[in-house]
Amino acid sequence: MSKLVIRGRCRLHGEVTIGGSKNSSVAIIPAALLGEGTSALDNVPRINDVAVFAEILKDLGAVVTMDGSTMTVAPNGFVSHIAPYDLVRKLRASYYLMGVLLAKFGQAEVGLPGGCDIGPRPVD
Helix, strand or coil: CCCCCCCCCCCCCCCCCCCCCHHHHHHHHHHHHHCCCCEEECCCCCCHHHHHHHHHHHHCCCEEEEECCEEEEEHHHCCCCECCHHHHCCCHHHHHHHHHHHHHHCCCECCCCCCCCCCCCCCC
């Protein structure tokens, strides 16, 4: 069979809004620290991992704001290569900070990633 045809009683119409991806957002948010100016990230989901990442960036000296699903990151005051462990331990994706800190400062201090305890998940 090359296709499946469904004949329903009424045609579908309307709009669907797709929410932002957690996995994409937690990778893109720390990368915003590498820009020269302010970065605006659209369709960022309002979830705990994003909120924790925002707090980490603020602790590192960046200015972070959320307006609806748009996150704005201004790295102007980004001055520290040490990620705060009390926040890093709450986030599995905190390892994304290592590359950013190494690129910016040539050194990085990032504790082991945390997050939910669903079993062993190595960082390769």
